[in-house]
Amino acid sequence: MNIEIASRQLEALGNPSRLTIYRTLVRAGRAGLAVGQLQERMDMPGSTLSHHLKRLIDMGLVRQERAGTSLICHAEYSAMDALLGFLVNECCADEGNCLPPAVKMVRRTETVT
Amino acid sequence: MNIEIASRQLEALGNPSRLTIYRTLVRAGRAGLAVGQLQERMDMPGSTLSHHLKRLIDMGLVRQERAGTSLICHAEYSAMDALLGFLVNECCADEGNCLPPAVKMVRRTETVT
DNA sequence: GCGCTATTTCCAAAATAATGGAAATAGCTT
DNA sequence: AAGCTATTTCCATTATTTTGGAAATAGCGC
Numbered sequence: 265m266n267i268e269i270a271s272r273q274l275e276a277l278g279n280p281s282r283l284t285i286y287r288t289l290v291r292a293g294r295a296g297l298a299v300g301q302l303q304e305r306m307d308m309p310g311s312t313l314s315h316h317l318k319r320l321i322d323m324g325l326v327r328q329e330r331a332g333t334s335l336i337c338h339a340e341y342s343a344m345d346a347l348l349g350f351l352v353n354e355c356c357a358d359e360g361n362c363l364p365p366a367v368k369m370v371r372r373t374e375t376v377t
Numbered sequence: 378m379n380i381e382i383a384s385r386q387l388e389a390l391g392n393p394s395r396l397t398i399y400r401t402l403v404r405a406g407r408a409g410l411a412v413g414q415l416q417e418r419m420d421m422p423g424s425t426l427s428h429h430l431k432r433l434i435d436m437g438l439v440r441q442e443r444a445g446t447s448l449i450c451h452a453e454y455s456a457m458d459a460l461l462g463f464l465v466n467e468c469c470a471d472e473g474n475c476l477p478p479a480v481k482m483v484r485r486t487e488t489v490t
Numbered sequence: 491g492c493g494c495t496a497t498t499t500c501c502a503a504a505a506t507a508a509t510g511g512a513a514a515t516a517g518c519t520t
Numbered sequence: 521a522a523g524c525t526a527t528t529t530c531c532a533t534t535a536t537t538t539t540g541g542a543a544a545t546a547g548c549g550c
Contacts, residue, residue: 268393270396271392271395271396272391273391274388274390274391275388275391275392276391277384277387277391278384278385278387278388278390279384279388279537279538280380280384281538283380284380286467287467298496298497299496299497300495300496300497308539308540309539309540309541310497310498311497311499311500311539312538313497314497314498315498315537315540317498330546332496332548333494333496333547333548334496334497344464348461348464351457351461354399354400354403392507394508411527412526412527413525413526413527416527421509421510423510423526423528424509424510424511424512424528424529424530425509426527427527427528428507428508428509428510428529429508430528445517445518445526446517446518446524446525446526446527447517447525447526447527
């Protein structure tokens with residue numbers, strides 16, 4: 265993880281449509297959601313949805329797997345975890361007093377570049 | 378905190394220059410950094426830096442306070458904490474299995490809309 | 491292979507973001 | 521108030537993002 269990747273992932277999530285897509289997928293849990301189901305919930309033209317999904321997939325935040333003629337989308341939790349880890353570490357890097365105790369507990373110890 | 382605010386904050390951080398600015402301010406700690414010092418470190422024209430700073434300030438991620446003729450910038454930790462809290466909650470909302478144990482410990486219990 | 495459903499890719503238009511020089515503003519100091 | 525330093529705002533340009541209709545592709549069942 266580094267500034268370039270982190271900023272691109274943040275940018276991918278930094279759009280209301282995409283953040284909603286991502287949240288919807290997280291809430292769908294392990295089962296995931298087909299693009300079509302997502303499209304119903306998001307009420308958005310297919311091509312627009314597809315562009316947004318591509319962005320999330322390119323940044324590793326979403327994964328698709330084919331089931332017959334549909335594509336099932338899954339939130340890629342590990343990517344979010346790495347991103348959160350990066351932010352927590354960046355945020356608390358030197359002072360250690362920027363987050364309340366509960367969050368400080370999870371500060372990572374590895375060095376971040 | 379809601380999707381609109383969260384996505385705008387994520388977008389603000391989702392640019393390599395701004396994420397670097399933010400990180401630099403975090404690392405500067407409580408003392409903060411004057412815009413001019415930040416400009417030296419970032420090696421960027423003043424107007425460009427000022428545009429980026431404005432964006433971070435507008436989203437509540439950075440605060441400025443005047444000290445004579447310079448403006449000292451500070452990372453606004455509480456905003457980052459709220460954003461991280463939102464992401465952790467969104468990410469673990471229904472399944473609770475998307476993050477490793479260390480991070481799961483800090484899941485918030487309040488409802489998120 | 492044909493028809494069908496699901497989804498992406500192609501293409502273009504409109505909107506927004508990024509960049510930076512030059513001029514304006516803010517606050518010192520004399 | 522003049523001169524100085526620090527920073528923002530104005531303005532314009534270029535680059536990127538967002539959006540979506542229409543055409544293309546993928547997989548299935550007959």
